[in-house]
Amino acid sequence: MNSGERALLLVGSPRGPKSNSESLGAYLLDQLRERGLETEKLRIYALLKSDEGGSKLLAAVDRADIIVLAAPLYVDSAPSGVIRAMELILEARGGQEAPKKPWFVAIVNCGFPEARQNDTALRIYRRFAAECGLEWAGGLALGGGEVIGRRPLHRAGRRLRHVRRSLDVTADALAEGRPVPDEAVALMAKPVIPKWLFLSVGGMFWKVQARREGAAHKLHDRPYDR
Amino acid sequence: MKALVLSGAREGETAVDDAAEGVSGELRAAGWEVDCLRLRDMEIARCQGCFACWTRTPGICVIDDAGRQVAELAVQSDLMVWVSPVTFGGYSSELKKALDRLIPVVSPFFMKIGGEVHHKPRYDHYPAIATVGVLSRLDEESEDIFRTLLERNTINLHSPACGAEVLSMDQTPETVEQQIGSLLRKVGAKE
Numbered sequence: 001m002n003s004g005e006r007a008l009l010l011v012g013s014p015r016g017p018k019s020n021s022e023s024l025g026a027y028l029l030d031q032l033r034e035r036g037l038e039t040e041k042l043r044i045y046a047l048l049k050s051d052e053g054g055s056k057l058l059a060a061v062d063r064a065d066i067i068v069l070a071a072p073l074y075v076d077s078a079p080s081g082v083i084r085a086m087e088l089i090l091e092a093r094g095g096q097e098a099p100k101k102p103w104f105v106a107i108v109n110c111g112f113p114e115a116r117q118n119d120t121a122l123r124i125y126r127r128f129a130a131e132c133g134l135e136w137a138g139g140l141a142l143g144g145g146e147v148i149g150r151r152p153l154h155r156a157g158r159r160l161r162h163v164r165r166s167l168d169v170t171a172d173a174l175a176e177g178r179p180v181p182d183e184a185v186a187l188m189a190k191p192v193i194p195k196w197l198f199l200s201v202g203g204m205f206w207k208v209q210a211r212r213e214g215a216a217h218k219l220h221d222r223p224y225d226r
Numbered sequence: 227m228k229a230l231v232l233s234g235a236r237e238g239e240t241a242v243d244d245a246a247e248g249v250s251g252e253l254r255a256a257g258w259e260v261d262c263l264r265l266r267d268m269e270i271a272r273c274q275g276c277f278a279c280w281t282r283t284p285g286i287c288v289i290d291d292a293g294r295q296v297a298e299l300a301v302q303s304d305l306m307v308w309v310s311p312v313t314f315g316g317y318s319s320e321l322k323k324a325l326d327r328l329i330p331v332v333s334p335f336f337m338k339i340g341g342e343v344h345h346k347p348r349y350d351h352y353p354a355i356a357t358v359g360v361l362s363r364l365d366e367e368s369e370d371i372f373r374t375l376l377e378r379n380t381i382n383l384h385s386p387a388c389g390a391e392v393l394s395m396d397q398t399p400e401t402v403e404q405q406i407g408s409l410l411r412k413v414g415a416k417e
């Protein structure tokens with residue numbers, strides 16, 4: 001990529017500015033900016049609130065040379081809002097000879113510790129790229145994403161240093177006109193937390209949260225039991 | 227026996243609504259009590275990712291709209307059928323907005339299934355899941371993603387059985403009927 005080219009980050013989390021997806025995507029976007037690219041960030045869920053937002057999304061996609069989607073895993077695939085955005089992009093671009101073919105990179109994070117649980121979502125994003133005339137430049141999958149704690153990635157601790165390294169390597173490659181390298185994929189997929197620790201801490205996390213909400217005694221309720 | 231059929235058709239996708247009605251008809255003929263919901267006509271907000279359905283009002287989404295009704299019907303059914311245009315290999319945004327709201331039906335706590343970590347069940351009973359995908363033209367990759375996605379959903383939603391069929395709009399009504407019949411037999415909904 002030459003300087004002056006444009007990278008667009010689409011954040012696919014419904015949580016607004018403080019989300020793990022935004023932490024991952026924003027870190028990569030910062031790295032791309034440092035390497036001379038112009039950058040732009042949009043939050044899909046905010047855009048979907050109005051027709052104007054949809055138009056803004058499509059215009060930004062048309063301007064971009066690299067599109068990075070950072071999204072959480074919801075029920076084994078993309079969150080519904082991200083699917084809606086992809087449907088809108090397909091409606092606008094599908095079957096037409098687009099003036100340019102931007103690169104498309106997807107970063108998916110899930111709460112489960114295994115990065116491979118994101119595989120189906122990545123296949124869906126790859127399929128989206130193919131149907132919309134985007135060039136698939138690779139996908140990064142992170143397990144145990146909640147460890148980020150919705151913090152900026154550079155302040156998210158040593159446990160996530162391989163995640164930062166993965167995004168650094170990705171930024172180097174994209175800025176030089178190469179797709180996401182295998183090294184970046186492998187670094188991102190490294191376990192953030194051992195499974196046994198996840199199982200132990202994960203349970204405690206929910207108990208603490210429920211206690212704060214005054215609902216600890218209701219954690220196992222079955223309101224829809226028949 | 228109760229079945230919940232969800233149509234994830236977007237505006238104008240009559241083939242998807244027709245497939246949902248076709249499945250519902252087959253199920254009723256086989257003696258099932260069926261709720262068939264056209265999701266695009268329902269007020270269902272998108273999941274906000276707040277997890278309050280696990281920590282503030284365990285088992286119930288904090289958004290008070292038809293998404294709650296879908297979750298309740300899901301838990302109380304023996305079979306769910308998700309009918310959707312195959313969208314990049316997955317489900318349409320209309321279907322997915324309802325599916326994303328199903329997370330309160332499982333527990334926030336974790337367990338291992340097949341060596342992987344998943345959420346524990348909240349209930350003793352979950353429905354079997356059948357999916358019907360509609361494509362304008364069959365393509366292998368989309369079909370494979372669609373089937374794999376259901377397998378993954380079945381693990382996370384603790385379903386006892388699953389089956390997927392992908393229909394193409396250029397198929398004859400007889401072929402479609404055969405595929406739906408075969409799908410319903412696969413999930414034990416029909417002899």
